[in-house]
Amino acid sequence: MSRFLFYLILINMLANMVALTPRILILGRDSGTVLSLILALPVGMAITYIIISLFTHFPGQGLPEILREHTPKWIATPILLFFSLCWYFAGLTILIIYTFIIIRLITPDMSIYTIVLTFIIVITYGIVMTTRNILYLSEVILIMTVPFIAFILIKGYFSPELNWDYVRIAAMHINQFPSYRSFSTLLYFVMGAANLVIFNRYFTNLKKPTRKSMVLLTLISTFIVLTTYFLPIGFGGFEALDNVLYPWILTSDSMRMKYGIIERVVFVFIGTFLALAVLSMTIIWHVSLQLLSSVIHFKHLKWRKYNLTTPLLIVCFWAIALYITKKITIHGLYKSVRVFDDFFLPIIVFVLIGCLLLAKKGAASKCRKLKKG
């Protein structure tokens, strides 16, 4: 498996580790999260495997090219449009939650517009880069942030204030029937491979994942998923986390570096994860933008030689992001994310796998025809 593919999956997990996933998992702590964890991991890994191996049949092609070649336009257009809106929404949730974290914890006096604008200006620079450059960018950012993340997690696991009894209480809730909500949230958590719909354009020589790479991926995912759920409980208590909106911020604020330059780990933590959040948004919105511009293209919207469709779409991205971030409440955010995870995510997975299977069949029969002819 290409290491860049690995990064796509890893970044999706790490950026969501602090965002919305932990709260949804913790809310379901006494209605079946633990068993959902155990179920969602193999299912997520299996879907990842299926998606990657299906894309190996179409080297160097993104979903728009695959659909254009093998399906009629009236199927391709709605699917691409639907996917692009879903990806836009996924990026937007991360933008909103990190904006909320900044305004609550770092700069309470700052205008929300300034924060969102600072984010989206950087992201805009990212999403107009070529697919290949974004993958290189992700490698650079991961190399810079992973040591900090590893440090914080090790610090957390070895902290004497971490009470393992709370973790064990949470684990003892294994005897409850798994909940669909935790399951779908976790599925989204490990679904970074779906970004291949555009990023496959870079992978001209993608191979089926080997057993070794799948084992490695499963181990890392398991570690991150378990940490996301159990470490906040060890620091924040079992029932006490019920009303905490950002469990991981509370967790990192509970750690301290006794002899460190700064005692509070939370600042290292927020800085590191902000970098990852920006990267994750760049990847997701890049996919969204590419999907959208494969469907919407105004031929006559031109200024001198340049076609202005993409800048127009970006301006739409900005306007919607600004409007929604200002209007939405934290409750509304969680509600819409839950709807997204519960209903839209399975649809995306099924439609994606279905399309690829159909296209693969179409490609095979075309091949045969060519041979016969």
Next chain:
Amino acid sequence: MPQTKKRMKGFYSGIIVIALLLQTGCAFKDIDKRIFVLGVGIDPSEKVEDGLRVTLKLAKPAGDVKQEAAQSFSYLSHDSDSVAQAFYDMETHVDKKLDLGHNRSIILNKELLSTDLDEPMDFFTRRGGTQLIGYVAVAEKTAEETVTFAPDTEPPATIALYNFFDDTGTESPYVVTTFLFEFRRQALSNGKNTVLPIIDFNEEQGHFIVNKSIVLKWGEEPVELTSSQTKHFNSLMNKASGFNYNIQEDDLHLVLSIDEVKMKYKIITDEGQTPRIDMQITKTGVVSESNKRLKSSHLQKYGEIAATDIEKKVMELLTMLQENDVDPFGFGLRYRATRLSRKDIMEDWKRIYPEIEFNVQVKVNLKGTGIVE
């Protein structure tokens, strides 16, 4: 095309540079426009009915710390209905923004402990920006007097109360440390009672005394631990080292210095037996004072003498806690952590705890008689 790209790049980098101008330091408020709160004391109010009196210890900005002869703190007190109300009222009493971001100590009046603590403490955890690694403590006299008391050993630009609790200054088994996040998780979760240190001070000699602690019982009269009980509790629960131990056997008088403590326990609730807790304690240390010449070959004997004595003290402590129906060791937590979850598990524990039996085994390993025999 390359020229277009270059121009686009120039455009975006221009925007990013302009965006930098928006970042003017500490969220638009420079450090000279802020005043830092270093301690908060909460007392019941005498003026306002059911109200609170909040005292803030503020750091006065000084040009040069070296030239300051004495402490440079200033204090603010205000009576109001709630902590938040008092805090926002006090914002009108200073010309700068009150910043709680550096606050490390919250000191409560003893009388408040038997009332509902939810309300005064909610402000600190709900409002982002307060450190969760701050210390919660109880004042022997009033919180206001304790916060405003300046001991003689406190040179400019240090805060004596921080050194007591953060394990970098004094390290004594008599000092219990409770962080705000620990307070929160124990208060809102079932199964463990919070222990808070009691801060007293000696006005004539000008120093603090922190050697007692108090066990909270939510909404009821708290249980106070003597300094000897505090020492035993702390050494078992937090593995506090530097444990000085006094034994008297016939005419032999020894003081041990313990530097390693191990404690583990098991809750056994077999059918047909009285539930019991098997506790195993291992302490390792050296002799630090004696009234007689000691023989290195008799070390084991001295250890056994010490063990029986410690066993008696620990049993006394455990029974005292059990009689008062408080559980600072978190036995209830362990009970839940080792049994599969069910709804009425805490009710079961509440029934079991008053009649549980303790079975304490102490082993003292003496490594030497100090530098002399």
